[in-house]
Amino acid sequence: MPVIDLAQTGLRELNAALHSQGSGTNETLWEVLNPRGSHAVAVGVNAPIAVEIKGSVGYYCAGMNREASVTVYGSAGPGVAENMMSGEVRVKGDASQYAGATGKGGLLIIEGNASSRCGISMKGIDIVVRGSIGHMSAFMAQAGHLVVCGDAGDALGDSIYEAKLFVRGAVKSLGADCIEKEMRGEHLHALQALLNRAGIVDVKASDFKRYGSARKLYNFSVDHADAYG
Amino acid sequence: MSYENPPTIPRKSATFDDYTLSEIRRAATTGIYDIRGGGSKRRLPHFDDLLFLGASISRYPLEGYRERCGTEVVLGARFAKKPLELKIPITVAGMSFGSLSANAKEALGRGASAAGTSTTTGDGGMSTEERGQSQTLVYQYLPSRYGMNPEDLLKADAIEIVVGQGAKPGGGGMLLGQKITDRVANMRTLPKGIDQRSACRHPDWTGPDDMEIKILELREITDWQKPIFVKVGGARPYYDVALAVKAGADVVVVDGMQGGTAATQDVFIENVGMPTLACIRPAVQALQDLGMHRKVQLIVSGGVRNGADVAKALALGADAVSIGTAALVALGDNDPAYEAEYNALGTTAGAYDDWHEGKDPAGITTQDPELMARLDPVLAGRRLANYLKVMTLEAQTIARACGKNHLHNLEPEDLCALTIEAAAMARVPLAGTSWIPGQAGF
Numbered sequence: 184m185p186v187i188d189l190a191q192t193g194l195r196e197l198n199a200a201l202h203s204q205g206s207g208t209n210e211t212l213w214e215v216l217n218p219r220g221s222h223a224v225a226v227g228v229n230a231p232i233a234v235e236i237k238g239s240v241g242y243y244c245a246g247m248n249r250e251a252s253v254t255v256y257g258s259a260g261p262g263v264a265e266n267m268m269s270g271e272v273r274v275k276g277d278a279s280q281y282a283g284a285t286g287k288g289g290l291l292i293i294e295g296n297a298s299s300r301c302g303i304s305m306k307g308i309d310i311v312v313r314g315s316i317g318h319m320s321a322f323m324a325q326a327g328h329l330v331v332c333g334d335a336g337d338a339l340g341d342s343i344y345e346a347k348l349f350v351r352g353a354v355k356s357l358g359a360d361c362i363e364k365e366m367r368g369e370h371l372h373a374l375q376a377l378l379n380r381a382g383i384v385d386v387k388a389s390d391f392k393r394y395g396s397a398r399k400l401y402n403f404s405v406d407h408a409d410a411y412g
Numbered sequence: 413m414s415y416e417n418p419p420t421i422p423r424k425s426a427t428f429d430d431y432t433l434s435e436i437r438r439a440a441t442t443g444i445y446d447i448r449g450g451g452s453k454r455r456l457p458h459f460d461d462l463l464f465l466g467a468s469i470s471r472y473p474l475e476g477y478r479e480r481c482g483t484e485v486v487l488g489a490r491f492a493k494k495p496l497e498l499k500i501p502i503t504v505a506g507m508s509f510g511s512l513s514a515n516a517k518e519a520l521g522r523g524a525s526a527a528g529t530s531t532t533t534g535d536g537g538m539s540t541e542e543r544g545q546s547q548t549l550v551y552q553y554l555p556s557r558y559g560m561n562p563e564d565l566l567k568a569d570a571i572e573i574v575v576g577q578g579a580k581p582g583g584g585g586m587l588l589g590q591k592i593t594d595r596v597a598n599m600r601t602l603p604k605g606i607d608q609r610s611a612c613r614h615p616d617w618t619g620p621d622d623m624e625i626k627i628l629e630l631r632e633i634t635d636w637q638k639p640i641f642v643k644v645g646g647a648r649p650y651y652d653v654a655l656a657v658k659a660g661a662d663v664v665v666v667d668g669m670q671g672g673t674a675a676t677q678d679v680f681i682e683n684v685g686m687p688t689l690a691c692i693r694p695a696v697q698a699l700q701d702l703g704m705h706r707k708v709q710l711i712v713s714g715g716v717r718n719g720a721d722v723a724k725a726l727a728l729g730a731d732a733v734s735i736g737t738a739a740l741v742a743l744g745d746n747d748p749a750y751e752a753e754y755n756a757l758g759t760t761a762g763a764y765d766d767w768h769e770g771k772d773p774a775g776i777t778t779q780d781p782e783l784m785a786r787l788d789p790v791l792a793g794r795r796l797a798n799y800l801k802v803m804t805l806e807a808q809t810i811a812r813a814c815g816k817n818h819l820h821n822l823e824p825e826d827l828c829a830l831t832i833e834a835a836a837m838a839r840v841p842l843a844g845t846s847w848i849p850g851q852a853g854f
């Protein structure tokens with residue numbers, strides 16, 4: 184198992200080594216030591232490998248991830264797993280702003296809390312947060328699922344498109360065009376599957392409420408002009 | 413002749429002119445602002461207000477056809493392992509697939525490649541047509557991140573982080589429902605037929621310090637191979653350029669207010685941002701103050717139409733220019749051949765700007781398969797290549813007349829200004845004087 188100690192090796196060597204792994208690589212488990220809040224750790228990986236980061240990371244950890252499973256044994260700075268395409272990113276601690284921003288696929292699990300703008304402009308990624316999320320989360324969220332086992336801050340799902348939001352606790356306020364929606368069987372099913380994949384066994388899908396788009400801002404209408412501010 | 417009750421000629425207000433009145437009536441009827449494409453239509457201080465001095469006893473010219481006048485430019489050698497090497501200093505600006513048809517994108521790629529220059533993607537992602545035909549393709553990284561994916565990022569030859577556009581500094585994109593076809597919707601992960609408003613700010617950073625980290629991330633993902641451009645609208649060019657350089661940009665693109673857009677509020681296009689002419693010297697000054705002029709390249713856009721404009725922008729210190737509107741016109745946009753159809757749309761050739769409606773008779777700013785089929789990408793590409801060649805020859809003609817063996821050797825000293833405004837903005841003397849307004853205390 185390759186072990187890269189960022190206290191000794193530069194970020195460039197780490198990412199270059201990870202980028203040189205193809206789909207058939209034998210080096211399937213990588214360990215990264217002493218990240219010490221470095222930015223852009225394990226970004227742009229495109230191989231079915233596991234990367235275990237032993238400590239906290241700075242901005243954009245696992246950005247644009249494809250296929251890899253990246254685990255942060257610590258907290259993550261802004262933009263963790265931004266624009267992820269596939270694979271899985273797990274943060275054992277908390278995540279800062281913009282977690283999973285613009286992600287197109289894959290699963291992001293945050294075992295602690297996530298800050299503001301979690302899932303902003305998400306385009307198909309699934310995000311499961313064990314704790315709570317901050318304000319303006321799922322802003323302009325286009326597709327995918329955001330599951331929050333705790334509470335959500337102000338303006339959840341502002342200007343949301345077709346993403347599906349599930350919150351177990353309180354929602355401080357909903358953003359423009361975001362409404363509570365009926366939780367049907369198919370939604371409970373999808374939610375339960377995500378909780379299972381995230382390894383969360385102590386909460387019940389039936390305790391969640393679903394939120395999504397009222398679709399009133401999809402085509403401009405003078406009658407809704409106030410909603411545009 | 414009677415002197416009783418002499419009549420006056422009916423007089424229309426200069427303030428409330430016909431256009432203004434029609435806009436008030438339009439607003440009162442519809443309850444929504446006017447959306448259109450293109451750039452600012454009002455008269456602004458521009459390259460036309462500058463002249464070249466040419467050679468004289470103290471400056472000798474180069475022979476028109478015999479003596480070399482170089483035009484090539486290298487973009488992005490600051491940090492990128494693979495900088496762009498272009499034959500001419502005129503690039504094709506980012507115009508989104510979605511706002512433009514696939515055929516138009518293909519034609520841009522063909523024309524630019526034939527002329528030895530680059531094209532740029534746009535909001536909505538990389539189309540196969542453009543990647544297929546464009547030898548050198550710059551991939552835009554926009555706030556919306558529509559269609560953004562690492563696979564295309566790695567296929568690109570350079571990355572352009574779009575902070576703003578000259579037509580709408582501080583505004584996001586707009587693509588109305590008529591143009592969101594299945595293919596466009598799919599590339600953007602949006603429902604078909606909705607009015608799409610793309611974000612005005614990047615979703616995962618705020619401010620210059622964050623942008624520096626974003627650039628680091630993009631460099632790491634692309635293994636430091638590809639040049640990274642930062643594009644800003646002409647708002648605060650001195651500070652924006654300085655901050656982009658500090659954040660690690662290889663190339664800075666400054667787009668002035670004449671710059672075109674696919675669709676935005678008319679009030680935005682006409683009232684926000686600075687004219688291109690006013691942006692260049694502050695941008696160059698920032699590079700010079702940082703010791704980065706010619707190390708970080710400056711690309712200027714917004715209203716560039718001919719070789720004289722190219723030469724003037726370069727003389728003021730730009731390394732290259734970029735064209736949007738002019739490239740579309742070269743393909744066939746607003747061609748009088750379609751006058752009857754423009755009339756049917758309530759407009760006339762040369763004034764058609766309702767590009768967001770997707771009904772372009774020339775098949776360029778549309779997603780309608782029938783209209784789109786009118787544009788032959790091979791022929792249109794050839795027209796663009798011809799036009800780029802003419803612009804280059806024109807710029808060379810002027811440079812030789814000024815005694816320069818490379819377009820980059822043109823300098824402000826080669827210019828004078830026709831108006832006080834242009835003299836102040838371009839920081840060159842008013843013609844016939846040594847007066848540069850704002851310098852030496854007056």
Ligand SMILES: Cc1cc2nc3c(=O)[nH]c(=O)nc-3n(C[C@H](O)[C@H](O)[C@H](O)COP(=O)(O)O)c2cc1C
Pocket residue numbers: 449450451505506507508511512533534535552574576577578643667670671672673674713714715716734735736737738777
């Ligand atoms: C139809 C059209 C679409 C455009 N789309 C984009 C875009 O997606 N991203 C962008 O940064 N600029 C876009 N622009 C602006 C151009 O990149 C460029 O800044 C501008 O056209 C330059 O000014 P000019 O049109 O006067 O040459 C667009 C312009 C036009 C005309």
